[in-house]
Amino acid sequence: MELRGFDVGKAAVVAGWATSAQEVSLLSGRTQFPFPAELARSWAKPADDVRCYLYYVSGEPVGYGELWLDDEEDEVELARIIVRPGSRGRGIGTAFVKALLGPALEAGYSGVFLRVRPDNDVAIRTYRRVGFEYVAADLADEWNKDQPVAYTWMQYPTAAG
DSSP, X not given: OEEEEOXXXXXXXXXXXXXXXXXXXXXXXXXXXXXXXXXHHHTTSOOTTEEEEEEEETTEEEEEEEEEEETTTTEEEEEEEEEOGGGTTXXXXXXXXXXXXXXXXXXXXXXXXXXXXXXXXXXXXXXXXXXXXXXXXXXXXXXXXXXXXXXXXXXXXXXXX
16 A cells, blocks of 8 residues: 555546545535546646545555645644545555545644545545534534535644644
């Protein structure tokens, strides 16, 4: 198992992992299915504060995720995490999130967060298994006030955070 920087040549492969409009929405916030080609192409040049990763098992990519770095808030957010359909239910998501925590913690920010749709029970269980905890309800409410969905917000306990 190995975490590598994202290879844009794998964009179509990752886009193909979204098997429904709901999964496209979970990955991108869009509702088009199949995954919008222009969105996959946008991965070629991510924003300066976004780090994109692929997770490999036996030489094959099985997970995609991003780290969103926020200097102003002194935090990093794990985002757009998806596991290849044929690899789900095998503990790969848990191992992948643990792997993403490496560069997230090494980035040196005081907080490590993520948001997940409240109906994504599988992801929430995965994040809890890794050690993420729910943020306080009042903080989640504040962060959700301008969001299109009332996300479940979680934080990884860090020495700095």
